[in-house]
Amino acid sequence: MVPVQTRPRIAALRNVATRLRIDSVRATSEAGSGHPTSCASAAEIMSALFFAEMRYDPRNPQNPDNDRFILSKGHAAPVLYAAWAEVGFLQRDELLTLRRLDSDLEGHPTPRLPFVDVATGSLGQGICAAVGIALNARRIKSDYRTYVLLGDGESAEGSVWEAAETAAHDSLDSLCGITDVNGLAQSGPSIWNHDMEAYAAKWRAFGWHALVVDGHDIAALLDAFDQARATKGQPTMILARTVKGKGLPLAEGKGGWHGKAFKKGEELDSVLQALESQFVPEDEPAQPYGEPRTRRDQSRPATQATLGTLSYKLGDSVATREAYGAALATLGDGDDRIVALDGDVKNSTFSEKFEAKHPDRFFQNFIAEQVMIGSAMGLASRGAIPFPSTFAAFLTRAYDFIRMACISNVNIKIAGSHAGVSIGEDGPSQMALEDLAMMRAQPNMTVLYPCDAVSTERLLALMAYHPGPAYMRTSRPKTPVIYGPDESFDIGGLKILRESANDVATVIGAGITLFEALKAYDQLRKRGTNIRVVDLYSLQPIDTQSLLRCARETKRLITVEDHYAAGGIGDAVATAVAGGGFTVDRLCVREIARSGTPEQLIDKYGISARHIVAAVTA
């Protein structure tokens, strides 16, 4: 433990809060939009956190041992920026560039700023990221604490309760939440308004230490933080009763002021004048409170793991989901940044293979996909390389979190198993038929779709160290190993598996449909017709040049995919070759599917070898 300074006096902290209000009001009025009243309710909380509770290096927000702060109520961004100006990291003048195209002080916080770990502004997500950030402290053996500020409105998001149950289950006593209960949401009172006991009962029922305080009483806040720090074995939620627009005479406690800046001129001037009058005499100015709790030697640079010799033999029958688990377990041997998360399906996604070898780096999220992706986002923001996995269908549950992970551009590596109708009898609720569309829509998402165990293993290792978010789609059925031990793969590559000088078409598959394409090749070959067969294992980025060459040489491109028509392989290829004037014929699932055997369904929905042969010979 590092010795700490004396805590600043209350008067100085009150004046910090007043300056945070002034800066938030000024910046939003200059921008002409924003949420000054949502900042004002949180001013004392921010002052107490940044100047009396949190221990961090104010010159280096990325010090790995700094206490972390996540603004889950992201619309209060101006008060966060004001705090970092008060700390001295930003120039006060910069605050007036709020929301401008040439400024990183965006309307809601994004990691363009070095003191922001994850983008917030989609409510109920910051606390999920905070769970991951708190878990990361254990991973790097740091004593840093994690603080997250929520709004009362966002407490209605189910993801908040997923975070609550996960943090309690993992006994995350380094996590301290503060809910700014100002009682007013955007369109009216928040769901539980100012019923502080309604909040406390919920947090207690979910296993948290919950405290109710006056959120404008700095001494009460400091006392609550002391209690939180002293609480072992469970996280703490400080429920701070506040007034929306506190200190802003026109708006204090009033509805109709959410997300409105004060008009420059008389309106703004009157608010600023009132705020100026709120300063109190102080003995000495507030300073950031103390150095990080952990002193760290310059840590050795992380090294990337490499995979050993492959154990698969050509012709082995292995599901890609199983190869995924095996590869992840092995990769984890050589790099302790790699962690895995799962949503109660580890025996289906085979992330249990990772858990078996690295139980301390495996996080069970039960059936709660939002906090799984959210905490992975938090882990990634602090240097881990998280692999959250579940059925690809249930990643739809966390699409907003995936979207925000992409805005944050973190190194999150998502795995979705049980793709498509080829899962068979379980039926449409368990079939991912839109996951490629969902993932490809995000412009910085890498999208991979291996067909066999070897390509799964190799792509997983590449994906781990490819910067930014990535997605791997795996399949339920076993498929034969078709790649040898020396085969190499690239993100943005493809494999041409069958090729001749007189191919009449190129058939492009991935995952299970690749084997349908190979079957079709054999059937056509017997009839004297040659087709080219492409394994499009990387959908985004995509190998445009090779696809264009195939288009030029074979004239026809036919895509076949275990996915709906829009947003998958067909669209990826069509977009890639459009510049050459080529179009694509698509075989894909075109209606809501139903239960049946995998073979029946692949055939019924038009993506079996029979349909490929028909398309080629049409």
Added chain:
Amino acid sequence: MVPVQTRPRIAALRNVATRLRIDSVRATSEAGSGHPTSCASAAEIMSALFFAEMRYDPRNPQNPDNDRFILSKGHAAPVLYAAWAEVGFLQRDELLTLRRLDSDLEGHPTPRLPFVDVATGSLGQGICAAVGIALNARRIKSDYRTYVLLGDGESAEGSVWEAAETAAHDSLDSLCGITDVNGLAQSGPSIWNHDMEAYAAKWRAFGWHALVVDGHDIAALLDAFDQARATKGQPTMILARTVKGKGLPLAEGKGGWHGKAFKKGEELDSVLQALESQFVPEDEPAQPYGEPRTRRDQSRPATQATLGTLSYKLGDSVATREAYGAALATLGDGDDRIVALDGDVKNSTFSEKFEAKHPDRFFQNFIAEQVMIGSAMGLASRGAIPFPSTFAAFLTRAYDFIRMACISNVNIKIAGSHAGVSIGEDGPSQMALEDLAMMRAQPNMTVLYPCDAVSTERLLALMAYHPGPAYMRTSRPKTPVIYGPDESFDIGGLKILRESANDVATVIGAGITLFEALKAYDQLRKRGTNIRVVDLYSLQPIDTQSLLRCARETKRLITVEDHYAAGGIGDAVATAVAGGGFTVDRLCVREIARSGTPEQLIDKYGISARHIVAAVTA
């Protein structure tokens, strides 16, 4: 109230439970897959519900006044099917067709079956639908009660707690949940295992009446249902402590048996033999308990509302989101099936205009998008025409619910406002740039994107009565009214706004980009270059013939959209014209966006008139 029969004796109900177990085991063994142990834990609950508690017409599952039952733990489908066989609605033999392609008895329930309201199998959704179904009873002034059976595993889903808070807020005392707490999830113990007080504390904290009972004690269950029915002003959750695989000697209470059928032969025979031995002597067989609680005259057929005379004038400046709210309010005058839901942004989506006229048919879901879409799904399944609305970006939060609504093929009409970078300063967290991809991926989703107030109003009326799920994308900025009062629109149509014999390209926009295209038209026209301008207000279905004609006549197609590259207007048009051998040039947002003014961002991300002119003249 209809007079009721005497309740069957306990012994008869125990025998029903035994038969439900036998049928569930038999069917899953015949199918070779499924979840018999998840059925077995719920057998007494199902027996008590279907033969002693629920009041319904067993010959007509769609009677609007029947008590409703939703199997939120959808993987226990076989016990639901067995119950309807026991009731006499299905033939017992049919149960052995479980999971077959030629059977509607799918792996998880879907509304292909007349006794299933909404598809379940993505956990935590059934209870959200149940909230909507319970709300619907108020809408149609029926006394029916709504029962929903959850698993303990799925209680970890945040959406369950969104449903909890909504049902309590709306005082839904006609809603009764039962949680089958069998303690075991798929991959291990469920998050709170058999800690019954942990469940009860949560439900009580969320405002429910919560009871803990032995889920295999029929008398205790009947008593709990009595208490639930007597509880006014709040919903009831019956927490039933059960044993997974109860009554199945090989699997009872054991891990490792989730989702496994017993092998036909010795294994199955031993289980069936044990079950047969569990029958007890009974006085008289169980019968469904009673007729529906409400007697209804043949209700008059619903009539469709029509819109009156339009109040917009050419050149008026109106945001499509505002026109949406106004049109919905008017449409609601003529058809009381129309209801609106919102997630605390009614003053941004303008659903508040509907609330002002129809407060009894407006449901405030606070910031909880999953239960908003889930309860809309439930309302739609019972004959309402629900319009849930929020920022389009936050619909990503509910994508799994949208997916299941599409599998259910219900008449849900989703509205997403604040599309794209044109929202401006609030930044990327609030910008929907993947919503068209997400919605178009669903094959039965109608996708509409009006550019002005008149087209918004007309398309909204069409969307209300177009069968199946539909999505309307609206914009934040005001746009000029360009359509006159007599203009007609079609789902699957488009408008050609500028056309000449010597157009050098067709520029296809929608929403705010249509106005950029019109500006580009004016600029190019001054230079003597003509372009065709298309308003693609219907993306799915899409007017393939008109697009092909434009492609043939103008040679070039250029799409421009306030959306990411994948899955939006560009892909929709490219797919439509591929059959004619045509490709598309795309202007779209190609990277993660940031804060700025709408005008700056439209230009920065390449979708302004300037970029259209450059693309045309390139």
